[in-house]
Amino acid sequence: MAIKYVQASNAPKPAGPYSQGVRAGDFVFVSGQLGRDPETGTVREGFEAQAIQVLENIEAVLESVGGTMQSVVKAGVYLRNLSDWQAMNSIYEKFFPNNKPARTTVQTTLRENFLIEIDVVAYLSSDASS
Numbered sequence: 001m002a003i004k005y006v007q008a009s010n011a012p013k014p015a016g017p018y019s020q021g022v023r024a025g026d027f028v029f030v031s032g033q034l035g036r037d038p039e040t041g042t043v044r045e046g047f048e049a050q051a052i053q054v055l056e057n058i059e060a061v062l063e064s065v066g067g068t069m070q071s072v073v074k075a076g077v078y079l080r081n082l083s084d085w086q087a088m089n090s091i092y093e094k095f096f097p098n099n100k101p102a103r104t105t106v107q108t109t110l111r112e113n114f115l116i117e118i119d120v121v122a123y124l125s126s127d128a129s130s
Helices: 048-064 083-096
Strands: 003-006 022-023 025-034 072-079 102-106 116-123
Touching: 025 048, 048 083, 048 116, 072 083, 083 102
Parallel strands: 072 102
Antiparallel strands: 003 022, 022 025, 025 116, 072 116
16 A cells, blocks of 8 residues: 655645655545645634634645545544634535545644544545556
């Protein structure tokens, strides 16, 4: 099984010693993405803006290996405040209109002023571009 470490130019660079994602065979494991704008490096203001940016960052990483949001089979959602649950669901649903990945959502402490983080696992058929 071939392993490829993913570095998408249109997603934020990792803040530590890890990859944006790893493609292992037909699976892509996308590291937790935050609400950081990949062009400016700034953190988006407010929960909704951060949530949208997080999902756009995930989409960029997946597209760099031939995947889409429709390829996602599992998501982990990390919220600073569970009171953002409904807002998160409304935004999340727009990125997953046809597929409903398995998901875990937990409240946790996030660094700096981040309000949400999401990681995903995607499945790509073996004929997808690599």
